[in-house]
Structures are given as C-alpha cells and as structure tokens.
Amino acid sequence: MKFRRTALLLAQVLASFAALAGACLALVWLENSVTSLPRPTLPPSAGEMQKTPLVLVDAGHGGHDGGAVAHGSIEKHLTLEIARRLRTHLEAAGLRVVMTREKDEFLPLDTRAALTARHGAAAFVSIHINTDGSGTAAEGIETYFAAKPSLSAIRQTGGKAAKRPASEDLAAQVQKHVCEATRAENRGIKDRGYVVISQAACPAVLVECGFLTNSAEAARLKDATHQEKLAQGIATGVKRFLQSRPAGSVVLAAK
Ligand SMILES: [Zn+2]
Structure with missing residues (x-):
C-alpha cells in the first residue's frame, strides 16, 4: 500500500515535470515563430503623409x-x-x-x-x-x-x-x-x-x-x-x- 502511494506520487511529479517542459518548449516555439513573422506595417500617419x-x-x-x-x-x-x-x-x-x-x-x-x-x-x-x-x-x-x-x-x-x-x-x-x-x-x-x-x-x-x-x-x-x-x-x-x-x-x- 505504501509502495503504491509512493509510486503514484512519483508518477504525479514526473507528469508535472513533463507538462512544464512541454509548456517551455511551446513557449520557445511560439517566440521563434512570432519573431520570424513579418512585422505588421502600420499605415503612415496623417502627419507623415503631410510630409x-x-x-x-x-x-x-x-x-x-x-x-x-x-x-x-x-x-x-x-x-x-x-x-x-x-x-x-x-x-x-x-x-x-x-x-x-x-x-x-x-x-x-x-x-x-x-x-x-x-x-x-x-x-x-x-x-x-x-x-x-x-x-x-x-x-x-x-x-x-x-x-x-x-x-x-x-x-x-x-x-x-x-x-x-x-x-x-x-x-x-x-x-x-x-x-x-x-x-x-x-x-x-x-x-x-x-x-x-x-x-x-x-x-x-x-x-x-x-x-x-x-x-x-x-x-x-x-x-x-x-x-x-x-x-x-x-x-x-x-x-x-x-x-x-x-x-x-x-x-x-x-x-
Ligand atoms: Zn500641347
């Protein structure tokens, strides 16, 4: 019984680590893909058009x-x-x-x-x-x-x-x-x-x-x-x- 509880706890800890690592990887990918996207070009302001x-x-x-x-x-x-x-x-x-x-x-x-x-x-x-x-x-x-x-x-x-x-x-x-x-x-x-x-x-x-x-x-x-x-x-x-x-x-x- 004690062994099963320890095993369960270990499994939960491992799962948390895996989720955290996944989240980190996802964040890195998101950041990379955002920086590789072309920056949106804003239309020139009225002041810039005047110039x-x-x-x-x-x-x-x-x-x-x-x-x-x-x-x-x-x-x-x-x-x-x-x-x-x-x-x-x-x-x-x-x-x-x-x-x-x-x-x-x-x-x-x-x-x-x-x-x-x-x-x-x-x-x-x-x-x-x-x-x-x-x-x-x-x-x-x-x-x-x-x-x-x-x-x-x-x-x-x-x-x-x-x-x-x-x-x-x-x-x-x-x-x-x-x-x-x-x-x-x-x-x-x-x-x-x-x-x-x-x-x-x-x-x-x-x-x-x-x-x-x-x-x-x-x-x-x-x-x-x-x-x-x-x-x-x-x-x-x-x-x-x-x-x-x-x-x-x-x-x-x-x-
Ligand atoms: Zn003419």
Whole structure:
C-alpha cells in the first residue's frame, strides 16, 4: 500500500515535470515563430503623409482638345501615356502623385493650375508634345517655366508665389535629366507665361517632350521604351529638385 502511494506520487511529479517542459518548449516555439513573422506595417500617419511631397502631373490637352496631330498620332493620347508612366516613376521614388486627368477628358488650363493649391502640391509638371509650323526639321526637348507667377497664383498662395524663383530650378533639373535619359537634342529651358504654369501655386514646368512634326521623333514618341525614358528622366529631375529644396520646405523619402 505504501509502495503504491509512493509510486503514484512519483508518477504525479514526473507528469508535472513533463507538462512544464512541454509548456517551455511551446513557449520557445511560439517566440521563434512570432519573431520570424513579418512585422505588421502600420499605415503612415496623417502627419507623415503631410510630409511626403505631392507632385501634380498634368497630361496636356484631352477630350475635344486633341492638341497636335501629325504622323498618325494625337498629342492628347501621347501626353496621357507619358504622364501615367511619370506617375509610376514618381511613386516608386516615394512621392505622392495626383493626375489632373486620368482619361480622355477636357479640363480648362486654369482648372489644372488651381489643382496645385487644392492638393498642396510641391511641384507641378505639365506634359506636352511640340510642333514646328515652319517645317519638319525641328527636334528635341525643351522645358518651360514662368518666372513671373500670375496674379491669381500670388493671391492663392497669400503672396508666397511672388517670392518663388524655384520654377527655373525645377525646369533646369527636369531638362537636364530628361535629355540625359533620352539622349534627345537639348533645346534648353525657356521663360514663358503659359497659363497652366504661371497660375500654378507651386514650382511649375511644362515639358515639350519632342516634335510630332518630325517623322523620326514622332515614331520615337509612340515607342513604349522611349516613353519610359522620358518619364524616368523627368521623374529624376523632379526628385533632384525636391531634394535640393531648403530643409523643411519639403521632405523627400530617402531613395
Ligand atoms: Zn500641347
């Protein structure tokens, strides 16, 4: 009888040890599997979103306004293609992007420019394709900026737009990098008070991506590889410009 009680007690003690060891093993496994799981990524807070610069991308023309027509292409379709590719490159660089239009629709120029203030854009890029009325020889890329913002842009920004010489810097960066990426002829940057850029409430440029009137360039502009190079070059220019801005004016994700 005494022997049976001792044996029972021993069995109980052993069982407790086994349970404890099992629990420990389970804990170790649980810990390992938890640490090997990917950490949940929290969505960026409203404050962080505010700090990520927003680029407003404008595909020129649209709807009843086709823009230039030559060599079987219509400008409004090419600008939308390049603008979509530009958005992809800018987003890949960690920037926020809003498009003025995402389909074949008409938008007045002042409406496009006003979107810069509504979205608090850090930069505005309008995509166009050039034509040369005097012949078919002209080719290459040129980027326009408006040194003098319009009165409405100055009003919209409470006077800040009057003090921004930054559009020329943005134009220089975009022109440099888009020409490097495409090896297209560099026609330089030009100061012109086009409505869509002069009424923008942030640094703004209009890129003429090539001449539709030049048959060789018209063929390139239709080519997806060339469109990619245009988009990549413009995106690099925008990125360099934003990175060069004084600390605190814009915050760019490291890339
Ligand atoms: Zn145009």
